[in-house]
Amino acid sequence: MKDYTTFLFRCFRLSFQGDWRYYLWMLALTMIALVGLNAYAKQFVQGLATTGMTDQVSWGLYIANFTFLVGVAAAAAMMVIPVYIYRHKELHNLVIYGELLAVVAIVMCLLFIVVDMGRPDRAHHLLLRFNFPISILTWDVIALNGYLLLNLHICGYLIYCAYRRRPPSRAFYIPFVFIAIVWAISIHTVTAFLYAGLGGRPFWNSAVIAPRFLASAFAAGPAIIILTLQIIRRATGYLVSDGAIHTLRSIATIALSINMFLLGSELFTEFYTHSAHVVSAQYLFFGLHGHNALVPWIWTAIALNLGALVILFSPWRQRLPLLNLACVAMVVGIWIEKGMGLIVPAFIPSPLGEIVEYTPTRNEILVCLGILAFGALLYTIFVRITIPVLYGELTIDRAYHTDSASGQDRREHQHSGDHQ
Amino acid sequence: MRLPLIDEHRSDAGCGSGGCGCAGTSGAQPVASRPGMTRRSFLRTTAGATGGLAALAASLSPLRELTGDGFSMQQFLQKHYKEMTESDMNKALDRIRAQVEQRYELRPEIRDIKPLDGVEFVYALNLSRCIGCRKCVHACVAENNQSRDPEMQYIRVIEMPRGTTDIEQGDHHYDRPTVPDESHYYMPVQCHQCANPPCVKVCPVEATWQEADGIVVVDYDWCIGCRYCEAACPYWARRFNFTTPSIPRDKLNLNMSYLSNRPRPKGVMEKCHFCLHRTRQGRMPACLEVCPTGSRKFGNVLDPDSEVREVLRTKRVFVLKEDVGTLPRFFYYFDERDPLRNISVEGAGS
Incomplete structure (x- = not known):
């Protein structure tokens, strides 16, 4: 126990150590997070009237970000599956960064839910009167918190074992890895069912929602991981092989293709049938009765996704700058698709046919940026701690010295460490 | 900074x-410290x-303006409505009474009124008679202590072009010097008190439920404000308090009940409850009482002699969005008695 508190304490101290770029990055993130906290404090006092939401469009940017990040969290499984099921070697040492990303994404999801609640002070009512299994929201509470615990356990256990300089016992984490794979699929499926189960919202009430959620998540998630791994490689000298990146690239390529196919099926069903249920899709893609706030967004998203797909199928897909461009396009495209393309249009027109458009307020956007910055801050700290521990630079009998942490050393040490 | x-x-x-x-x-440190x-x-x-x-303190500074509205330790520890004993409820009512007195300097009459045995309430609305005057909308606001700024309304009257029942084609914001307009008919929509209510199904904390008399209620002290019910309702019947409701002192209705028209805090849902503080005591809902055309009928469907029972038996009745399977207790009908009832034609067999 004492060893563990020492470990936590050393981690805490380590998170304050770094060069000027690290400080600058952390300072910027801290400031954005505090600005977000300030915006949330205003919302907490005045109520959700500080957001652009209305009784007509009762969910907005918060739930959109929540949905997107559930997908990012689920996508960690896309790194774990090749390693543990197909015994993919090159990804092996990188899995932990995917799992840490899952932890951070879930933390951000929970924060987005908290800021969306009218009465966060009553969150304990979930413990006292849990409408399970009737309400799908209660399923989501279990799925998300369970996934958080699973990944915290896996990452925490592996890192602590490396710190203690003892090999991790397979029985303590391999079963959890396999549970987490299934659980990852479940978190996004349950989140999709949250929307798909509502008969009063024809735009959501479609069986393709869950498969589309998974497909888009398994494109955006690996794309984020590809970008993150390159940043880690550049900033810390940690050896990330191009092979690993290209494995993730092919996963993202397949998932994005499936996503575009599902989008096509959805569009065909909606617009060829052209029943009364098409109104929301009509509003989203072409505008309705002169209201067309979302039209530019959705076409941007489709253009970005198609652009990414073209790059991913082009002969130059192996070139990293081009791949990174495709990843950024994919992440932005899918973020728009989940938010402006999936959450908001289901509310327009309202069930009584009234068209009220939604524009997020400045305060609402600041809260979102604050949470995203906090997530980035958390992830940076996790990576900051993980790398020296896995390299054996910070162990139970050796506190961390900045001097010893050069990228060159790490590249040499890469294969001697027996992490994971 | x-x-x-x-x-x-x-x-x-x-x-x-x-x-x-x-x-x-530091004891755990190596010597080479x-x-x-x-x-x-x-x-x-x-x-x-x-x-x-x-x-950190600067970023949290807006919290200084926190007034504690809608929050008290007693309420924080309060149990779910269905778990409250009589004395728990009395304490809650005392607290609410004190809060109202402190805020408005008026003493409300507040009770917890239970459903009556053998009663299931049903509403029927005559589309042939409704003239779209929106008196029901405002009577409802006055009766149920809804926020006036911003004004919240439980009833939405839609002006429909003749020749369609597609509400997508209706106008919510019609503004005419006189009503009705010849080329339109009017369709008021409020909570349908569904027998299969999607809003109740989705609530994660059972803050909303269906009572024995069919009324779907909200416990404003239990709702966490996630607005999932608002997304689930096919009739757009639910409203959220995006900010603290504000009611002028002279507009406050002092006849209150726990599950209906007591003042609500910010951040919780509310909705039409068929004026249960009136109807459970033998009175009619405020929207019905004010209606100048007698378009609104309300009563106990289990009573064979009730007016609503007669409407359901003899009029051409329909419910809104029957396809979503919510089984509403709110019916629309047209006035004509069945013109075919005294005609019989031979050869009706297949």
Whole structure:
């Protein structure tokens, strides 16, 4: 126990150590997070009237970000599956960064839910009167918190074992890895069912929602991981092989293709049938009765996704700058698709046919940026701690010295460490 | 504004710095520990920590305006409606009474009124008669202590072009010097008190449920404000308090009940409850009482002699969005008695 508190304490101290770029990055993130906290404090006092939401469009940017990040969290499984099921070697040492990303994404999801609640002070009512299994929201509470615990356990256990300089016992984490794979699929499926189960919202009430959620998540998630791994490689000298990146690239390529196919099926069903249920899709893609706030967004998203797909199928897909461009396009495209393309249009027109458009307020956007910055801050700290521990630079009998942490050393040490 | 970026000058863990309180762990350190903290790094650490705390405090400063509206320790510890004993409920009612008195300097009559045995309420609305005057909308607001600024309304009257029942084609914001308009008919929509209510199904904390007399109620002290019910309702019957409701003192209706028209805090859902504080005591809902055309009929469908029962038996009745399977207790009908009832034609067999 004492060893563990020492470990936590050393981690805490380590998170304050770094060069000027690290400080600058952390300072910027801290400031954005505090600005977000300030915006949330205003919302907490005045109520959700500080957001652009209305009784007509009762969910907005918060739930959109929540949905997107559930997908990012689920996508960690896309790194774990090749390693543990197909015994993919090159990804092996990188899995932990995917799992840490899952932890951070879930933390951000929970924060987005908290800021969306009218009465966060009553969150304990979930413990006292849990409408399970009737309400799908209660399923989501279990799925998300369970996934958080699973990944915290896996990452925490592996890192602590490396710190203690003892090999991790397979029985303590391999079963959890396999549970987490299934659980990852479940978190996004349950989140999709949250929307798909509502008969009063024809735009959501479609069986393709869950498969589309998974497909888009398994494109955006690996794309984020590809970008993150390159940043880690550049900033810390940690050896990330191009092979690993290209494995993730092919996963993202397949998932994005499936996503575009599902989008096509959805569009065909909606617009060829052209029943009364098409109104929301009509509003989203072409505008309705002169209201067309979302039209530019959705076409941007489709253009970005198609652009990414073209790059991913082009002969130059192996070139990293081009791949990174495709990843950024994919992440932005899918973020728009989940938010402006999936959450908001289901509310327009309202069930009584009234068209009220939604524009997020400045305060609402600041809260979102604050949470995203906090997530980035958390992830940076996790990576900051993980790398020296896995390299054996910070162990139970050796506190961390900045001097010893050069990228060159790490590249040499890469294969001697027996992490994971 | 400085933030807590503690530069340790590559110093070892276990420095004993005041800012981080690590002294207790230094015993676990190897012997090759650094020299103690320099004066300069101590000042930096302190300045960083102070700056960080100051920035945190500054970002939280809007909380100073928090008035504690809708929050009290007693309410925080209050049980779910269905778990409250009689004395729990009396305490809750006392608290609400005191809160109203403190805020409005008026003493409300507040009770918890239970459903009556053998009663299932049903509403029927005559589309042939409704003239779209919206008197029901405003009577409802006055009766149920809805927020006036911003004004919240439970009833939405839609002006429909003749020749369609597609509400997508209706106008919610018609504004005419006189109603009705010849080329339109009017369709008021409020909570349909569904027998299969999607809003109840989705609530994660059972803050909304269906009572024995069919009324779907909300416990404003239990709702967490997730608005999932609002997304689930096919009739757009639910409303959210995006900010603290504001009601002028002289507009407050002092005849209140726990599950209906007592003042609500911000951040919770509310909706039409068929004026249960009136109807459970033998009166008619406010929207019905005010209707100048007699378009609204309300009563106990289990009573074979009730007016609603007669309407359901003899009029051409329909429910809105029957396809979503919510089984509404709110029916629309047209006035004509069945013109075919006295005609019989031979050869009706297949």
